[in-house]
Amino acid sequence: MTLVAGLRAASYGIPFQPVAGVFGSDLARVNNWKTVTDPYSGKEVYAIPAIRPDIAVIHVNEVDEFGNARLYGTPFWDHPLTRAAKRVLVTAEKLVSTDHLREQPELTLVPGFMVEAVAVVPNGAWPGSMHPYYDIDYPAVERYLDNSPGALEAHLAAAPEAKQ
Amino acid sequence: MHTWSPFSYIVINLARQIRANEVTFSGVNSTLPMLACVLAKRAYDFHFTWINVAGGVEPQPTTIPHSSSDPGIVTGSAAIFSNQDFYDLCARGGIGLVYLGCAQIDGEGRTNVSSIGPWEKPKVRLPGGGGAAVMLPTAQRVATWRTEHSPRALVDKLDFVTASGNLAALVTPLAVFQRTTGRFRLESWHPDASLEEVVARTGFQFDTAGAGPTPPPTASETAALRAIDADGAFEAEAAIK
Numbered sequence: 221m222t223l224v225a226g227l228r229a230a231s232y233g234i235p236f237q238p239v240a241g242v243f244g245s246d247l248a249r250v251n252n253w254k255t256v257t258d259p260y261s262g263k264e265v266y267a268i269p270a271i272r273p274d275i276a277v278i279h280v281n282e283v284d285e286f287g288n289a290r291l292y293g294t295p296f297w298d299h300p301l302t303r304a305a306k307r308v309l310v311t312a313e314k315l316v317s318t319d320h321l322r323e324q325p326e327l328t329l330v331p332g333f334m335v336e337a338v339a340v341v342p343n344g345a346w347p348g349s350m351h352p353y354y355d356i357d358y359p360a361v362e363r364y365l366d367n368s369p370g371a372l373e374a375h376l377a378a379a380p381e382a383k384q
Numbered sequence: 385m386h387t388w389s390p391f392s393y394i395v396i397n398l399a400r401q402i403r404a405n406e407v408t409f410s411g412v413n414s415t416l417p418m419l420a421c422v423l424a425k426r427a428y429d430f431h432f433t434w435i436n437v438a439g440g441v442e443p444q445p446t447t448i449p450h451s452s453s454d455p456g457i458v459t460g461s462a463a464i465f466s467n468q469d470f471y472d473l474c475a476r477g478g479i480g481l482v483y484l485g486c487a488q489i490d491g492e493g494r495t496n497v498s499s500i501g502p503w504e505k506p507k508v509r510l511p512g513g514g515g516a517a518v519m520l521p522t523a524q525r526v527a528t529w530r531t532e533h534s535p536r537a538l539v540d541k542l543d544f545v546t547a548s549g550n551l552a553a554l555v556t557p558l559a560v561f562q563r564t565t566g567r568f569r570l571e572s573w574h575p576d577a578s579l580e581e582v583v584a585r586t587g588f589q590f591d592t593a594g595a596g597p598t599p600p601p602t603a604s605e606t607a608a609l610r611a612i613d614a615d616g617a618f619e620a621e622a623a624i625k
Contacts (some may be wrong), residue, residue, distance in 0.1 A: 233476030288462040303472060321462040328463035331406060331441045333433040
């Protein structure tokens with residue numbers, strides 16, 4: 221909630237975002253969050269400072285040559301993240317035609333003019349999931365968690381970009 | 385030599401405010417800026433990103449609606465950019481050029497879209513800024529237009545300040561003004577008019593150094609406008625004198 225508040229502040233072009241709650245949490249102390257007085261009610265509210273990432277990297281289902289990025293299913297944080305960041309990079313499962321995206325433009329999460337560069341990486345969310353194309357690869361995640369010598373190398377060797 | 389009509393003068397000079405590789409936004413009740421964006425796409429060989437109030441991003445409308453907020457102006461877009469998205473983009477400094485309308489404008493590029501006469505007891509209650517109070521100071525540049533060039537529209541003192549900020553260009557049927565900071569300066573006037581006429585019909589003081597007659601429309605500008613308004617319906621509807 222507080223992280224998305226910081227991203228919202230950046231995407232709105234404002235220095236901070238008031239957020240509900242937080243009172244009573246030690247997070248305010250360790251993050252040095254401060255309160256401001258609501259000028260209308262006089263009540264105190266926590267103000268989360270803007271978070272403006274240098275770069276947002278998101279993975280989507282489809283992208284065209286202009287960077288228009290389409291997502292199926294749930295966007296998670298991708299909307300506030302791409303609006304808050306100074307630069308946006310996109311990886312995608314598939315390269316598609318612009319005409320294909322024009323058939324349902326409302327599915328395009330990030331318009332191309334906001335995107336600096338794209339890379340087409342089939343299976344690029346592995347070992348995570350990419351709805352609706354593939355589910356999370358739990359055995360691969362478990363192998364990644366293995367701390368023994370060679371496990372990381374084996375994981376990287378199995379990655380989709382290594383197979384391209 | 386191609387010549388101006390009052391309609392072509394405003395549309396083409398609005399289009400001339402667009403710069404390469406910028407995001408350019410056209411809003412509600414803005415038929416002339418909408419036509420300027422369509423014209424610029426056809427007449428100029430540089431790239432710019434056109435977004436509009438209906439959510440269009442680089443639309444390719446087959447027919448141009450008469451309302452600049454008609455959903456049809458989205459046709460051909462590969463993305464929909466919602467109202468909250470373009471307001472936020474402007475607020476964080478991401479829009480190069482915004483077209484915003486005005487009823488009155490003063491010499492420092494402030495606009496009134498709220499009230500003629502006192503706010504508390506208006507002679508005419510106007511529809512409001514539609515975001516202008518936020519967009520005028522946060523857009524990199526704003527261009528406005530007025531179909532009437534008169535001392536009651538281009539005023540020394542506004543009845544009400546709706547918005548103040550980065551007004552960069554004012555286009556009327558008579559003249560084009562530019563502004564970077566401070567006050568407007570006259571950029572050019574309609575070649576059938578004169579500097580004296582512009583001065584007489586303008587309510588605010590302005591610098592005239594370097595101003596001259598507006599360069600005529602190019603062949604590609606004229607051809608693009610003719611293609612956009614083949615039957616003259618937009619020009620007739622605008623009824624600009």
